[in-house]
Amino acid sequence: MIKVGIVGGTGYTGVELLRLLAQHPQAEVTVITSRSEAGLRVDEMYPNLRGHYPELAFSVPDVATLGACDVVFFATPHGVAHALAGELLAAGTRVIDLSADFRLQDADEWAKWYGQPHGAPELLKEAVYGLPEVNREAIKNARLIAVPGCYPTATQLGLIPLLEAGLAETGSLIADCKSGVSGAGRGASVGSLFCEAGESMKAYSVKGHRHLPEIRQGLRQAAGRDIGLTFVPHLTPMIRGIHATLYARVADTSVDLQALFEKRYAGEPFVDVMPAGSHPETRSVRGGNVCRIAVHRPQGGDLVVVLSVIDNLVKGASGQAVQNMNILFGLDERLGLSHAALLP
Amino acid sequence: MIKVGIVGGTGYTGVELLRLLAQHPQAEVTVITSRSEAGLRVDEMYPNLRGHYPELAFSVPDVATLGACDVVFFATPHGVAHALAGELLAAGTRVIDLSADFRLQDADEWAKWYGQPHGAPELLKEAVYGLPEVNREAIKNARLIAVPGCYPTATQLGLIPLLEAGLAETGSLIADCKSGVSGAGRGASVGSLFCEAGESMKAYSVKGHRHLPEIRQGLRQAAGRDIGLTFVPHLTPMIRGIHATLYARVADTSVDLQALFEKRYAGEPFVDVMPAGSHPETRSVRGGNVCRIAVHRPQGGDLVVVLSVIDNLVKGASGQAVQNMNILFGLDERLGLSHAALLP
Amino acid sequence: MIKVGIVGGTGYTGVELLRLLAQHPQAEVTVITSRSEAGLRVDEMYPNLRGHYPELAFSVPDVATLGACDVVFFATPHGVAHALAGELLAAGTRVIDLSADFRLQDADEWAKWYGQPHGAPELLKEAVYGLPEVNREAIKNARLIAVPGCYPTATQLGLIPLLEAGLAETGSLIADCKSGVSGAGRGASVGSLFCEAGESMKAYSVKGHRHLPEIRQGLRQAAGRDIGLTFVPHLTPMIRGIHATLYARVADTSVDLQALFEKRYAGEPFVDVMPAGSHPETRSVRGGNVCRIAVHRPQGGDLVVVLSVIDNLVKGASGQAVQNMNILFGLDERLGLSHAALLP
Amino acid sequence: MIKVGIVGGTGYTGVELLRLLAQHPQAEVTVITSRSEAGLRVDEMYPNLRGHYPELAFSVPDVATLGACDVVFFATPHGVAHALAGELLAAGTRVIDLSADFRLQDADEWAKWYGQPHGAPELLKEAVYGLPEVNREAIKNARLIAVPGCYPTATQLGLIPLLEAGLAETGSLIADCKSGVSGAGRGASVGSLFCEAGESMKAYSVKGHRHLPEIRQGLRQAAGRDIGLTFVPHLTPMIRGIHATLYARVADTSVDLQALFEKRYAGEPFVDVMPAGSHPETRSVRGGNVCRIAVHRPQGGDLVVVLSVIDNLVKGASGQAVQNMNILFGLDERLGLSHAALLP
Known part of the structure; x- marks a missing residue:
């Protein structure tokens, strides 16, 4: 125990x-x-x-x-x-x-x-950055693990396959992210009140959000070079969930992106590459430790749109922390995390 | 298996x-x-x-x-x-x-x-009425179990201790119940649309709701006599949850109601009598198979107010069904149902 | 001006x-x-x-x-x-x-x-209690007006016709009230956070809420005698709106309640007695200065159920304040208040 | 009349x-x-x-x-x-x-x-395309007016200043748009149910949405040349509101974008260019006929982020229709539309 x-x-x-x-x-x-x-x-x-x-x-x-x-x-x-x-x-x-x-x-x-x-x-x-899908081996032997932030988890998991494959133009990445209000924590602030955050949508911190350098660091590592990223977070009137809509331009439009993503995450217990054409909903991961991803190339153009959803409190925080603990202690990575998400 | x-x-x-x-x-x-x-x-x-x-x-x-x-x-x-x-x-x-x-x-x-x-x-x-807190023995040997409705579960569990003890005036019971929209099912009806049920509260079926005879039947059995019940259901802008606010007049105001309720449900794995003065929230049972109950007697009068909350899809439906299955097959009643509710 | x-x-x-x-x-x-x-x-x-x-x-x-x-x-x-x-x-x-x-x-x-x-x-x-439907004449000549609270407005308008007519048993009135979160104000408190008040329902202050003496005072005046009232407020996951579900026992079940209410509020610009059998929704008054009321007598019994809805920030506060101002200054009572509610 | x-x-x-x-x-x-x-x-x-x-x-x-x-x-x-x-x-x-x-x-x-x-x-x-900020003169003499769609209104008003000024790279525009559920209409469809659309966020029609050609047509006219646009609509758990987050790359980063936008919409009764650094909320236009816009250039890069919000049922539909009627009949354009939005 x-x-x-x-x-x-x-x-x-x-x-x-x-x-x-x-x-x-x-x-x-x-x-x-x-x-x-x-x-x-x-x-x-x-x-x-x-x-x-x-x-x-x-x-x-x-x-x-x-x-x-x-x-x-x-x-x-x-x-x-x-x-x-x-x-x-x-x-x-x-x-x-x-x-x-x-x-x-x-x-x-x-x-x-x-x-x-x-x-x-x-x-x-x-300190080991605790994104198991990237750093699993290092986590096994870590003494100190930094669990990734919620936006960084959804964004990195969505963009890494493109960057690792050298497919994406690295200078013009965009992450348009929508977060539930629990991402703002349980502190008593006016902006998180039911009557302020409810029935409304807004962007915030467009000038620069603290998760930006973290995402850049992770993407840089995946790309093997500097990257340019615009990150716009939005406050969404729901309790849990992050929906990252990611835009990346690709030079080569002949690559089978669906296969690329499926191969990258084959065997990953907590990344689910959905069938081509899917639109993942945040509620499909509510309470669960899963990141669901769908990859699109609208109108056959060169702009790839990746949709990536997590529960910010689970795969974006506490669930990922437990996943790290499981790896660290040599347990089955899924222990305590194998339940289905709560829907509806 | x-x-x-x-x-x-x-x-x-x-x-x-x-x-x-x-x-x-x-x-x-x-x-x-x-x-x-x-x-x-x-x-x-x-x-x-x-x-x-x-x-x-x-x-x-x-x-x-x-x-x-x-x-x-x-x-x-x-x-x-x-x-x-x-x-x-x-x-x-x-x-x-x-x-x-x-x-x-x-x-x-x-x-x-x-x-x-x-x-x-x-x-x-x-057919055995599958309310384990009342019919556990009969369930063990049943072939056909009728799982109680959502309103009836919350209401009966809240009123039964008073009725079994012969404390409540049986002719003037009131159940003012508030349900999340999932109680209306997944059928495509205008009244259940996000833009119709959201940001609004209303009563419905005040004239007579189908759960009324079911509740009356259960309460009559607990009281050992006919009962008079006014049941007013309300549609509440949340997905899951029932909050039953129950009113019963008592002849004897000297009885320790807290002790009565705690004793009635001692050992029950899925009924939680909260500390005196509590106000249970429906979210405290979201996704869980628990009924949480608090009992009040405002201003020391003779009107008892019982607050009883469940997740209508769990203790009010599928969870209670699994609980019945566990009893029926001689398993630990809590199998598959022991997880904590999802909060926030 | x-x-x-x-x-x-x-x-x-x-x-x-x-x-x-x-x-x-x-x-x-x-x-x-x-x-x-x-x-x-x-x-x-x-x-x-x-x-x-x-x-x-x-x-x-x-x-x-x-x-x-x-x-x-x-x-x-x-x-x-x-x-x-x-x-x-x-x-x-x-x-x-x-x-x-x-x-x-x-x-x-x-x-x-x-x-x-x-x-x-x-x-x-x-000080004049600024409920125009009761005190219009006094308001005209007032120097100091106390605008009624939100719960008291919905509750009094719903019960007054019964009490003025001497129909209701005055000792056993019940007001089961559901309020949107804006009733708690814009102060930064944990209980009003989106993630605390959202997707959940709870009662609060069952022991005694500050609006209780105010309601009792108004109902006593209408009844011409002391009254007994149990008042249970609930926090509902919506921004605006109060839904009061009111219970009163009547001695004489032969009275035409629909006619009684319509007569009481004939000519009132901001009280709408809905057709028999109606279930008013709070959204039907969102942003508007109206109180909509429906009166029921379920199963033909002696318990009358009155449903009364207002927007707590309008007829329950600022709109009623403006209505008082209009009366006070001899203006058309509807000035600035005649717009339709916002639905959906 | x-x-x-x-x-x-x-x-x-x-x-x-x-x-x-x-x-x-x-x-x-x-x-x-x-x-x-x-x-x-x-x-x-x-x-x-x-x-x-x-x-x-x-x-x-x-x-x-x-x-x-x-x-x-x-x-x-x-x-x-x-x-x-x-x-x-x-x-x-x-x-x-x-x-x-x-x-x-x-x-x-x-x-x-x-x-x-x-x-x-x-x-x-x-047929005259009824976007008054572009076609006011033509509307005055029209017999047949096509009121713009909701996404097209928010998107065009946000991008037009950049395109008319020849500032934006026209081949790589992105409109990441978030809509309230009322945009889906009052038809009884499962996807619009409270329990399906609530507490969740998802993209939809990433492959191609019917508003895409309409937006492209308007932007092409503003730019005076063909444009490339990726349009990703999202369903957001709120009743009213569209939040368009618009991305455009600019060649010249020395232009004062705030001044550009303020000048473009000077005198427009229903377009509000907010102060530099603002994050417009959809609730700030709820029920009102206003489009509020803020323009950002994060980290001083060459990617401009325009935030544009409307109420999809007002400036995105019925309010804009009334605005067109006012113009058509030579009335003050603001008649019937000058009320403040409902907040909270």
């Missing part, structure tokens, strides 16, 4: 970790921390968990207790994992960080986008 | 059965029928099931094939099970009917509310 | 006042205050107003400026109007308060429900 | 015409037709109109009655106006067609996209 600790478990990725781990046969949550809610039982905050964690309560973060875990998940705002990860690693605990703290390899770029110095640059070299 | 057949699997209770049975370790769906969609793979209609039923396709209903199953679920409009259930029982197959066909013990009352003669009155005597 | 001031215009009732007054031919908003947003143009906060108030910006509240208005609306949290109303009245300005500050006639009861002493008890005697 | 007829008034554009014309001081709806609902009062179908059209009922379409109107709106599926428009024009009645029947100048292209021969090719020459 893997002993699991969770730091910062009061947000949506925290409760989602608890939901997924409740059905995981090889993991047990032994500690969950929250400064603000210390003492509160987790099922008092999240009644969907009643009966699943009858004894578990939030506690004040404490390195000794966390260090007794086999693995600690950080479901925290950026900056928190910087401060704690090193100590836990020193204690022999593995760290899976759902925040942005270790996603960018370049500490300066991190500082630029997050508006503060990187708090643990010495750990960057060993 | 229990061989399962499903008749009429294209609606929401059908896909929900498939979702739940996909994670059931002791059941295997071997046949699913639909006249209109015969030949279509189930995951072409419901992409959330991709990877879970790679071979399963809808077929034309056929008694021989269905009769080879250990149990057949009917997820059909009323009237269909009347025609087929007898033949399947004769073939030694057990029948779990999610429709209204065998819920009312009185064929004439059925005919009155459903506007057509009862098609199999000879089976009524052996 | 009536010079209008608005205190506290950053919330939903504030923007709704601006929307309604923008199309009012006899009123002009000359000042709108907000301490926190002083200096901000109103259309920077509310882009739907772009082009309608090109010059209007929030300013710091100031009695001299406000006192130069013919009428000042308070769209503030409770307590604010207590402090300012007296000074404005002294300056000859009329006050229409959308908050709860002057709704209860009894300062002690106010203090009990709002957890602080009443700040201007000396004004209570002249 | 302009006598107005409406053909096919039971859909969403029909009820929206009635809502807008109810507040129009110079127009009166004298006839509204529907074969299926003949005899039904309009406010029985649409209770939001109660009190506004106390006498108006649907009637069977009849050329004599319609021909007595000054103007007839067609709010019908494609093909219907083909059959009737000629007769009405011959009777001296002007025709404003909200359907697609006269939008494409080329009958063969129409036939190709709509799968049937064009029914009135002889009228195409005089």
Whole structure:
């Protein structure tokens, strides 16, 4: 039984970790921390968990207790994992960080986008970017895993096959992404109110969103060269889900893209290349750890349109974190993640 | 491994059965029928099931094939099970009917509310009303089970403790119930359109809803006498969920209602009596097979307000059907149903 | 042209006042205050107003400026109007308060429900409860008007005909009310987040909601005697709208209720008694200043079910405030309020 | 007073015409037709109109009655106006067609996209494309107006300034558009059900949508040359609204795009160029006849991102139709259309 600790478990990725781990046969949550809610039982905050964690309560973060875990998940705002990860690693605990703290390899770029110095640059070299479809081998031996962001997961999985094959024009990629409101977290902000985000659609951060450098880094690696990417995120009136609509121009229109994508993801347990002509819906992955992808070339032109959907809280966060844990501990990658999505 | 057949699997209770049975370790769906969609793979209609039923396709209903199953679920409009259930029982197959066909013990009352003669009155005597919290023993030995309706499940579980204890005035019960739109099914009707049911609330069928006689029958049995019930259903702009707000006048205000409810449901795996003062949310049971209940007596008066929530597609339909199957086949009642609800 | 001031215009009732007054031919908003947003143009906060108030910006509240208005609306949290109303009245300005500050006639009861002493008890005697269908004559000559709350408006309009006619059993009234989330205001609270309030239904404040004493006061007046009322509010996943489902037992079942209601509201511009058998939808009043009512007596019993719907921000707040202003200034009561509701 | 007829008034554009014309001081709806609902009062179908059209009922379409109107709106599926428009024009009645029947100048292209021969090719020459911001002068003297589609309105208004100025690379335009569900109409189709379209996002018709040739035609005219456009529509879980996210590469990055857009739409009553850096929300135009636009050039690159939002039922259909009527009859273009949008 893997002993699991969770730091910062009061947000949506925290409760989602608890939901997924409740059905995981090889993991047990032994500690969950929250400064603000210390003492509160987790099922008092999240009644969907009643009966699943009858004894578990939030506690004040404490390195000794966390260090007794086999693995600690950080479901925290950026900056928190910087401060704690090193100590836990020193204690022999593995760290899976759902925040942005270790996603960018370049500490300066991190500082630029997050508006503060990187708090643990010495750990960057060993941090593994936890996108199993790209880094599975490295994950197996990692001590510190940076779980990809939600937009980056949907976007990279959609574009990587084109880039790895050298098919896409790398200078003019576009990612028009639509996210459910849970991507904004559980913080009490006016913009996330039901009456502000409901029955409306808007773009945001067109000038530059923090996930842009992360996506660029991943695509650059896939392409083996610099890439130019325009990323426009949109807030969509739904709770869960990301729909990435990806545009890439290809030089060679004779390639069988459907075959290319199917081959790239053959054997991947959590990437589903849908039949040609499909339009994946975000609800088809609600609550599930799957990325569903369809690839189109409208009117036979040279612009490829890739549709890629995930549940931002699962494959875009907590589910992918558990997938990483499974790989890290040599378990079947699908443990605790094999349930079907909730539809309708 | 229990061989399962499903008749009429294209609606929401059908896909929900498939979702739940996909994670059931002791059941295997071997046949699913639909006249209109015969030949279509189930995951072409419901992409959330991709990877879970790679071979399963809808077929034309056929008694021989269905009769080879250990149990057949009917997820059909009323009237269909009347025609087929007898033949399947004769073939030694057990029948779990999610429709209204065998819920009312009185064929004439059925005919009155459903506007057509009862098609199999000879089976009524052996049909067991599948509310495990009331009829668990009878279910164990049943051949034919009538799964309760969604409103009746939420309402009965909320009122039964008061009635069994002889506490409630039986002549003036009120059930003000709010249902998500999935309760109206997947049929293409104008009233269920996103633009008709969204961003709006309305009552319907105030004059008389088909679940009224079913609820009355169950409450009468609990009370041991006739009861008077006003039942007002409302359409609520959400996909899943029923919130029953139940009003009952009590003669004796000295009884500890919290203790009464907790005692009544002690040991029940799928009824959760919440702490005193709670307000259960429907989302706390989304996708889960749980009924959460809270009991209030506002301002210390003699009117008791019981709040009872379920997911209409799970504890109100397909989940309860699987729970019945588990009991029927001597399995752990929680098999395939122990996952936490999806929140947010 | 009536010079209008608005205190506290950053919330939903504030923007709704601006929307309604923008199309009012006899009123002009000359000042709108907000301490926190002083200096901000109103259309920077509310882009739907772009082009309608090109010059209007929030300013710091100031009695001299406000006192130069013919009428000042308070769209503030409770307590604010207590402090300012007296000074404005002294300056000859009329006050229409959308908050709860002057709704209860009894300062002690106010203090009990709002957890602080009443700040201007000396004004209570002249405050007029601004429900035009009851108090139209008093409103005409008022200096200080307390606009009814949203739940109280829907509930009183639905029950008053029964109570005035002496038909209803006054001891056992029930108001099961469902409100859209905008009723909770624009404050950043976790409970009003899209991901908390969406796709879910719950009751709240079953123990006792602040609108309870207000409703009781109004119903007592209509009945001419004390009344017993159980009031259960529910949070519904929609932005606007209140659906009140009202239950009253009648002694005499021979009365033609449809005729009673039609007669009571004959000539009322903003109460619509729908045809017998109707089920009013909240969307039929979205954005409009109408209360639509249907009256039922299910199964011919002695329990009357009244369905009453309003837009909580219009007839339940800002629209009713403008209606009061029209009456107060001797204008056609419908000015600025005659547009049709927005459907779908 | 302009006598107005409406053909096919039971859909969403029909009820929206009635809502807008109810507040129009110079127009009166004298006839509204529907074969299926003949005899039904309009406010029985649409209770939001109660009190506004106390006498108006649907009637069977009849050329004599319609021909007595000054103007007839067609709010019908494609093909219907083909059959009737000629007769009405011959009777001296002007025709404003909200359907697609006269939008494409080329009958063969129409036939190709709509799968049937064009029914009135002889009228195409005089049909005026009713986008006032482009064709105002022609509209003034038109007899037959083709009201633009919803996607085409949002997309053209967003791209025209760039194309007219010769700034955009014309071969690689992208329109990633998100529509509310009301764009799919009021027909009872499974895909538009609350439980199918709610809480989910998907692209559709990526292969080719019927609005593509219409948009291409308009953009070609603005650019003065052929254009290449990829158009990807998405279904969004909201009732009203279109959000067009438009991508165009510019050769010259030194041009002040904000000034360009502001100049292009100076004086336009219904196009609002928002301040630099804005992110227009669809709710800011809900129920209003406005198109709000913001123009961005992320990271100072050569890809321009234009955000353009409308209410698909107003500026994208019925409001624009009324705007055309106002122009056609020499009225103030804003009559009946000057109300603020409904927010929240």
